[in-house]
Amino acid sequence: MSDAEIRRADATTRVARLRRTVQQTSPGEVVLYAVLVVMAGFYLVPIESGLVTSIKTNTAIIGTAPYAPPGANGVTLxxxxxxxxxxxxxxxxxxxxxxxxxxxxxxxxxxxxxxxxxxxxxxxxxxxxxxxxxxxxxxxxxxxxxxxxxxxxxxxxxxxxxxxxxxxxxxxxxxxxxxxxxxxxxxxxxxxxxxxxxxxxxxxxxxxxxxxxxxxxxxxxxxxxxxxxxxxxxxxxxxxxxxxxxxxxxxxxxxxxxxxxxxxxxxxxxxxxxxxxxxxxxxxxxxxxxxxxxxxxxxxxxxxxxxxxxxxx
CATH class of the missing domain: 1.10.3720.10 (MetI-like)
Structure with a gap:
């Protein structure tokens, strides 16, 4: 079996395994994971905003939202x-x-x-x-x-x-x-x-x-x-x-x-x-x-x- 065929077989196996995992996941688990993702984002947004703000120029701070990237010309250390x-x-x-x-x-x-x-x-x-x-x-x-x-x-x-x-x-x-x-x-x-x-x-x-x-x-x-x-x-x-x-x-x-x-x-x-x-x-x-x-x-x-x-x- 060639390397290409081995890679295709591995990919097929992974896709089949992922489909079985999705089929076995209950609606309650989906809701739980969604809530966890939302909570993680809620707690990480202030940290992200602080880090982004710390590398912005004064002009970028005035012109962008706190959580938004500063842009190419707005970055400074x-x-x-x-x-x-x-x-x-x-x-x-x-x-x-x-x-x-x-x-x-x-x-x-x-x-x-x-x-x-x-x-x-x-x-x-x-x-x-x-x-x-x-x-x-x-x-x-x-x-x-x-x-x-x-x-x-x-x-x-x-x-x-x-x-x-x-x-x-x-x-x-x-x-x-x-x-x-x-x-x-x-x-x-x-x-x-x-x-x-x-x-x-x-x-x-x-x-x-x-x-x-x-x-x-x-x-x-x-x-x-x-x-x-x-x-x-x-x-x-x-x-x-x-x-x-x-x-x-x-x-x-x-x-x-x-x-x-x-x-x-x-x-x-x-x-x-x-x-x-x-x-x-x-x-x-x-x-x-x-x-x-x-x-x-x-x-x-x-x-x-x-x-x-x-x-x-």
Missing amino acids: EKWGTAIDALLRGMGNSLLYAVPATVISAVLGSVTAYGLTMPTWKRAYKAPLIALIVAGIFIPYQAVLVPLTQFWSQWVGIAQHLSFVWALGVPDDYAGIVELVITHVAYGLPICTLLFRTYYKTMSTEMIESARLDGASLRRVYRRIVLPLSGPMFAVVLIYQFTQIWNDLLFTLVLVSTESSPAAPVVLILAGLGSSLEGQDFALRMAGAFFAALPTLAVYIFFGEEFAEGVSA
Whole structure:
């Protein structure tokens, strides 16, 4: 059989297989797929509009719809270069507090949840602690702004305690970065603890009971058994915490204040990017928004499989 005949036979087989698939598809499945396609388009249109806008010239933005292509003469990458130059410093500052705050809150949440789940506690002691932790999740950011400001500025004065760091040439504005780390750890600890506790309650206790019978301490059980099995939930918590901390603007405005500060995070610089007396530079703002979102996207991609496993656990 020649190559042409083999290709025709393969094509015939594929067509026949496709016809059988279409015949076996019920009307309900067709409606379901149509709804899914419409929903996917609904959620992707804003992303497409933002990307298209970020590569348009100012003339193309005025002359075309937000989701329409810019045309051959309306494409420019100048706004992306300007956005990267403006946000690169803020990106580094955001990583300085987002990464340690995420890791510390995840580790402390895991240890706290283990202490509230595995050891045998009297209900009279455990219930109030869990209630306080759950209550901490529902405290809005706005409710703590005034006491938070007083705590750092009047009671702690962390800039004075870190004078040896400023003596090395580091601007004292970076005291706000330290304050952001501690604030986000404290505010994120309740939700991290609750997520880990929910995961640990579903964990099989046979290995843990066997280890305890063999004389293993609570610390050894956690280090050798519980912690290695906590990978999927760590992925969930790390993604959630990193996204929340990276996108937070309210605490940043209170503790760092101005985008001109050497320690200004990326969200603070992004808030004023493209704004001027002449109006809004929408292409620059869209380019900056997509550039600022790259770290969160990278975290989702890196921990994607573990995140899916942790959510389904």
